[in-house]
Amino acid sequence: MEEHVVVKDLVTTFQTKHGPVNAVDGVSYSIPKGKTLGIVGESGCGKTVTSFSLMGLIDPPGQVTKGSAKLSGRDLLSLDESELEDIRGKKIAMIFQEPMTAFNPVLTVGEQIIEQMLRHLDIDKDEASKRAIELLSLVGIPEPESRFSNYPHQLSGGMRQRAMIAMALSCEPEFLIADEPTTALDVTIQAQILDLIQDIQKKFGMTVQFITHDLGVISELADEVLVMYMGRVCEQASGEDLFSKPRHPYTHALLNSLPKLGQRVEKLPTIEGQVPALINRPEGCAFQGRCPHAIDPCFRSQPPIVELSPNHKVACFNPVEA
Amino acid sequence: MSILEVRDLKMYFPIKKGFFLREVGSVKAVDGVSFDLKKGQTLGLVGESGCGKSTLGRAICRLYNPTAGSISFEGKDITHIHGEELRTMRREIQMIFQDPYASLDPRQTVSRIVGEPLRVHKMGSKSEIEKRVAKLLDIVGLKSTDLNKYPHEFSGGQRQRIGIARAIALNPEVIICDEPVSALDVSIQAQVLNLLKDLQKEFNLTYLFISHDLSVVEHLCDEIAVMYLGQIVEKADRDTLFSHPTHPYTQALLKAIPRVGKGRVEKRVSLKGDVPSPIHPPKGCAFHTRCEFKTDKCLNERPNLEQINNNHHVSCWHRDQFLIQEVKNESEENSPQLDHPRTPSQSRDSGKRSIEQRA
Numbered sequence: 001m002e003e004h005v006v007v008k009d010l011v012t013t014f015q016t017k018h019g020p021v022n023a024v025d026g027v028s029y030s031i032p033k034g035k036t037l038g039i040v041g042e043s044g045c046g047k048t049v050t051s052f053s054l055m056g057l058i059d060p061p062g063q064v065t066k067g068s069a070k071l072s073g074r075d076l077l078s079l080d081e082s083e084l085e086d087i088r089g090k091k092i093a094m095i096f097q098e099p100m101t102a103f104n105p106v107l108t109v110g111e112q113i114i115e116q117m118l119r120h121l122d123i124d125k126d127e128a129s130k131r132a133i134e135l136l137s138l139v140g141i142p143e144p145e146s147r148f149s150n151y152p153h154q155l156s157g158g159m160r161q162r163a164m165i166a167m168a169l170s171c172e173p174e175f176l177i178a179d180e181p182t183t184a185l186d187v188t189i190q191a192q193i194l195d196l197i198q199d200i201q202k203k204f205g206m207t208v209q210f211i212t213h214d215l216g217v218i219s220e221l222a223d224e225v226l227v228m229y230m231g232r233v234c235e236q237a238s239g240e241d242l243f244s245k246p247r248h249p250y251t252h253a254l255l256n257s258l259p260k261l262g263q264r265v266e267k268l269p270t271i272e273g274q275v276p277a278l279i280n281r282p283e284g285c286a287f288q289g290r291c292p293h294a295i296d297p298c299f300r301s302q303p304p305i306v307e308l309s310p311n312h313k314v315a316c317f318n319p320v321e322a
Numbered sequence: 323m324s325i326l327e328v329r330d331l332k333m334y335f336p337i338k339k340g341f342f343l344r345e346v347g348s349v350k351a352v353d354g355v356s357f358d359l360k361k362g363q364t365l366g367l368v369g370e371s372g373c374g375k376s377t378l379g380r381a382i383c384r385l386y387n388p389t390a391g392s393i394s395f396e397g398k399d400i401t402h403i404h405g406e407e408l409r410t411m412r413r414e415i416q417m418i419f420q421d422p423y424a425s426l427d428p429r430q431t432v433s434r435i436v437g438e439p440l441r442v443h444k445m446g447s448k449s450e451i452e453k454r455v456a457k458l459l460d461i462v463g464l465k466s467t468d469l470n471k472y473p474h475e476f477s478g479g480q481r482q483r484i485g486i487a488r489a490i491a492l493n494p495e496v497i498i499c500d501e502p503v504s505a506l507d508v509s510i511q512a513q514v515l516n517l518l519k520d521l522q523k524e525f526n527l528t529y530l531f532i533s534h535d536l537s538v539v540e541h542l543c544d545e546i547a548v549m550y551l552g553q554i555v556e557k558a559d560r561d562t563l564f565s566h567p568t569h570p571y572t573q574a575l576l577k578a579i580p581r582v583g584k585g586r587v588e589k590r591v592s593l594k595g596d597v598p599s600p601i602h603p604p605k606g607c608a609f610h611t612r613c614e615f616k617t618d619k620c621l622n623e624r625p626n627l628e629q630i631n632n633n634h635h636v637s638c639w640h641r642d643q644f645l646i647q648e649v650k651n652e653s654e655e656n657s658p659q660l661d662h663p664r665t666p667s668q669s670r671d672s673g674k675r676s677i678e679q680r681a
Contacts, residue, residue, distance in 0.1 A: 042507035142595075156596050157371075186370035186534065191578040191592035198588065213507065216580030220587040243583045257512035258582060259541035262564065267516055268541065271509040274477050 004033040004207045005175060010067035012046075012053045015060075021278045023049040023062070025231035028305075031224070036201070036208040038222030038239065040215060044275060046231040047211045051177045053077075054209075055094060056084040071175060090120040093168035097180035099160035103152035109136075110148035113167045120171045135166040139196055158189035162196070169200060176201070177209045182217065194221060215258060219243050227251045230278060230286040233305060237312040247308055247319040249293040285317070293318045324358035325528050326382070326415075326496055331355045331391035333374070333381045337601065350600050351377040353552035354391070356627070359496065364522065364529040366543030366560075368536055368575070372597055374552040375532045379498045382530065383417050384408060395496070413443055416489040420501035422481035426473040432459070432484055433469040439491045458487040462517060479510035483517065490521060496528045503538060515542060536579055540564060545633075548572045551608040552600055554627055558634040568636045568644050570613050607639065615640055 012024040024046040031037045039047045053064045054076055069076045071091060079087070096102040104112060113135065114128040121128070129148070136144035139162040152160055161181060168176060178197065182190040194217065201208055212218055218225055218239070225242045227235040227250065235248035246252040256269040273290045276282060282289050288298045295318045297303075305315040309322070333352040336345045352374045359365050367375045381388050384400065392401045400411050416439075419425035426435055437455045440446065446454065456466050462483040473481055482502060489497050499518065503511040519542065521527060533539050539546055540560060547557040548571065556569040567573045574593045593612045598604050604611050610620040619639050627637040638644065 042509065158596055186597075187536075187578040188370065188574060188593040189596070190580075191590040192594075194580075195590050195592065214580065215508070215582050219582045220580045220584060220590075223586075240585060254508055255582060257509050259512075259515070259537045261537045261540055261576075261579065261581065264541070267519070268512040270512040270516060274479060274510065275507075 002033050003030040004035075004072060005031040005037075005209070006068075006070045007050075007054070008068045008070075010050065010053060010069060011065045012049050012058055012062060013065045014062040016279065018279050022281075023231055023278065024053060026067075027228070027231070027233055028067075029226055029233065029236065031207050031209065033207055034201070034205045035223045036210055036221055038218035038225045039209065039211045039228060040213060040218050040225060041228035042213060042275060044230075044278070045228040047228050048179055049231075050228075051094070051179055051209065051211060055088060055092060055177065056081075086120075089116040089173070090171045091173055092175045092177065093171070093173035094177045094179065095161075095164055095168050095181045097183050099157065099164045099184070100152065102164060103160065105152055108149050108151055109155065109163045113148075113163070113170055116167070117170050132166070132170065135170055136163065138200075139163070139166045139169075140192070141166070158185055158192065161185060161189075161193055165193070165196060165200070169204070172204055173206065175207045175209070177211070179211045180213070181210075183212065183214070190217070197221075215243075215255065227254075230275065230281065232286060233313075233315065234287065235314050235316075236305070241309075241312050245312075245322045247312065247314045247322060248316050249291045249318075249320055250287050252320045253292075285315075293320065323361050325361040325396060326359040326530075327392075327394045328358070328382065329356050329392045329394075331378070331381060331393065332389045333377050333386055334389040347601055350552050350603060352381060352388075353600075353603070355549075355552070355554050356391075357547055357554065357557065359528050359530060360545075361495075361528055362522070362526045363544040364531050364542055366539035366546040367530060367532045367549060368534060368539050368546060369549035370534060370575075370597060372551075372600065373549040374600070375549050376500050378549070379417070379500050379530060379532050383415055383498055384411070385417075409443070413492045414495045415498065416492065416494040416496070417498045417500065418482075418485050418489045418502045420504055422478050422485055422505060423473075425485055426481060428473055431470050431472055432464075435473070435484060436487045436491060439488060443492060445492065454491070455487075458491055461490070461521070462487045477510070478506050479513055482506060482514050486514075486517065486521070490525065490527075493525070494527070496530065498530045498532070500532045501534070502531075504533065504535065511538070518542065536576065548575065551597060551603055553608060553637065554635075555609065555637045556635065557627065562631070562634045566634070568630065568634070568641055569609075569638050570615055570644065571609050573644070607637075609638075615644075 008028050010024055010027045011022055013020050013022050027050055029037065041047050052058050054069050058064055064077055110129065110132055113132040117123060117128040117131060133144045133148050136147055141147050141159060141162050155163060182193050185193060210221055222239045225237060225239050226233055229250050235251045246255055253271045257271060259268060271290050276289065284300050285298045285303050288294045297317045303315045303317045305313050307313050308319060331352055332354055334348040334350050337347045337349065339346045355378060357365065369375045380386055382393055388401055392399055394400060395411060395414065403411060433455050436458055437451050440451045440454060456469065459466060459468060464480065464483055503514050506514060522529060531539065531543055543560055545559050546563045547554045550571050556572045567576050578590065578592055595612050598611055606622045607620040607625055610616040625637045625639045627635045629635050630641055
C-alpha cells in the first residue's frame with residue numbers, strides 16, 4: 001500500500017540550562033493512506049513533541065535537529081514558514097487535547113472556523129459561513145446556526161471538541177493529527193467523539209495519527225500502534241498483535257498494570273520506580289532501570305529496533321516470549 | 323456495620339445576581355442522596371463530570387454546609403456541628419485530593435505538610451511529631467531523606483503518596499478519596515492503587531472512593547453507587563453492578579468504556595447529547611433527556627431509588643424490564659464483561675491497628 005506519511009530518524013532537541021535534551025530521539029514510522037496510527041506512552045515520552053515537530057510547531061529553545069518527515073513525498077521539515085502556512089490547516093490538521101485553550105476566547109466559534117477556509121480556499125465569507133454551519137451539523141452539534149455565533153465558553157466540553165473537529169475538517173485535510181482529543185472528556189462523550197472521528201475518516205479517506213495515553217482507546221481505534229518510552233519507539237505492531245502478544249517488557253508491564261473490567265486481581269502488577277528525567281537518560285536501554293528482563297547488554301548499548309515477526313518491531317535485547 | 327450514614331443529603335449552591343446579589347436560583351449539585359459506608363469497606367462513587375460526586379465527598383467532610391438531609395458518623399449527627407466539635411470529627415474523616423500538584427503547599431517541606439494535621443490537633447511534642455512523620459513516610463513508601471524536600475522535587479505519584487501520608491496521619495476511620503489516581507500515568511496508578519489497598523487492610527480503613535473510571539472502581543470497591551445529575555441512579559455490590567447493570571445510564575456507561583484487546587471497534591453504542599445543567603435539571607427522571615427507553619411517566623415523575631434485589635437499588639421506572647433484558651442478553655451472547663467469576667467477599671480482620679502498633 002502507498003505510504004502516505006513517512007517519518008525517518010526524527011530527533012527534536014530542547015536546549016535546557018543543564019544541556020541539550022532529546023525529547024524525540026530517532027523516531028521512524030510510516031502510515032499508509034487512509035489508515036490510523038496510534039502513538040501511546042506516558043507523560044513526557046515525546047508523543048506530543050513528535051506531532052508538533054511534523055507540524056513545524058516547535059519553538060526555541062526546541063529545534064528539530066535531525067531526520068525527515070514526508071507527506072506524499074514532500075519533506076515537511078525542510079519547508080519555510082510561508083510554505084508551512086500553506087500546508088497547515090489545508091493538508092494537515094490537528095485536534096488538540098484541551099479545546100478550551102485551543103480556541104481563541106474572544107472570537108466566535110464561527111469566525112474561527114471560517115478564518116482558515118478564507119485563507120486556504122478560494123471562497124467568499126458567505127460561502128465559508130454556509131460551509132461552517134454544514135460542518136457543525138456534520139459533527140453533530142444541534143442548532144448549528146446559533147452555535148456558529150457562540151463564543152467558545154458558551155459550549156460544553158464535548159461540544160467544543162466537536163467544534164474543533166469541524167474546524168480541523170474545514171479544508172478537507174488529507175492528514176489528521178489528533179493529540180489526546182478525548183482525554184478531557186467523559187466516557188460517554190468520548191465514545192461519541194471517537195465514532196465521529198472514525199466516520200469522518202471513512203468519508204474523506206483521511207490518514208490519522210492518534211496520540212493518547214489510554215491503551216483502551218488505542219486498542220479500539222488504531223490499525224498500527226507505536227509505543228514510546230523516553231523519546232524512542234520501543235515497540236511497533238498492528239493493534240491486534242501488540243495487545244495480544246506484547247514483546248517489549250515495557251509494553252507488557254504497562255498492559256499488566258492496567259485494571260481491566262471483568263478481570264479481578266488482588267494486587268495489580270506494577271512497574272518499579274518511575275520514568276527517569278530525560279536529562280539523566282540511562283546508559284544503554286532507556287528502560288533498563290525498571291526492567292525485570294534486563295540482561296548484560298541492556299546496560300551497555302541501546303537496543304536497535306528489529307523486526308521480530310512480520311510487521312512487529314521491538315527494540316529490546318531480551319524480549320518477552322510471544 | 324455502617325460507620326457513616328448519609329440520608330437524603332442535598333447540597334445547593336445559590337446563584338446570585340444584580341447589585342443586591344439577590345438569589346435567582348441554585349445549582350443543585352447534590353439532590354437527595356442516601357447511602358451507608360460499612361466499616362473496613364470501600365464504596366465507589368462513579369459518574370461523569372458535574373454529577374456531584376466530588377461535592378458529595380466534600381459535603382461529607384463538612385467542607386461545605388449541607389442544604390438539607392443528614393450525615394451521621396458512628397451514630398452521631400455531624401450535619402451541622404461546628405467549632406471544636408467539627409475539628410474533633412475531622413480527625414476521623416480525612417480526604418485525598420485529585421490533583422497532587424495543587425493540593426500540596428509548594429512552599430512547605432514534606433515534613434511540614436505531613437506533620438501539619440498532627441500539629442493542628444496537638445498530637446504530641448515536636449520530637450514526637452517528627453518521629454511520627456518519618457514513620458508515615460515509611461508507610462507510604464517514601465524515604466526519610468525526603469523529609470526536607472519540597473513538593474516540586476517529586477513526581478506525580480510520589481506527591482500523591484505525600485497526600486496519602488497526610489490523610490492517614492491522624493489515624494482516621496474514613497478516608498474520602500477524590501479521584502486519587504486520575505492525574506497519574508498508568509504505571510504509577512497501579513502503584514498508588516496497591517498502596518491504598520494495603521493501607522486499608524493494615525489500618526482497617528473505610529474508603530469513599532470517587533472516580534470516573536469504572537475499571538479502577540471495580541478493582542478497588544466492594545460496593546458501587548452510580549451518580550447522575552446529583553442523584554444516585556443505581557447502587558449495588560460490585561459483582562451485581564457489573565454482572566447485572568440495570569439502570570440504562572449504568573449500562574451505557576459500561577458500554578462506553580474503551581477496552582484493551584477487544585480489537586477495532588467501528589461503532590460504539592453511546593448516549594446522545596450532553597448532561598443537562600444542574601441549574602435547571604429536567605422534570606421527572608433526570609436521565610430522560612438522553613434515555614432511549616423513556617416513556618411519558620419518565621418525563622413527569624421522578625423515580626425513587628428502590629430495592630429490586632438483595633442490596634441492589636435502582637432509580638428507574640422501567641427497572642423490572644431492564645433487569646430481565648440484561649439476564650437474557652447474558653445467556654444469548656455471553657458478553658465478556660458479564661461472566662467473570664464471583665469472588666467471595668473477603669473478610670477483613672476487625673480491630674483497627676494504629677500506626678504506633680505497627681512500628
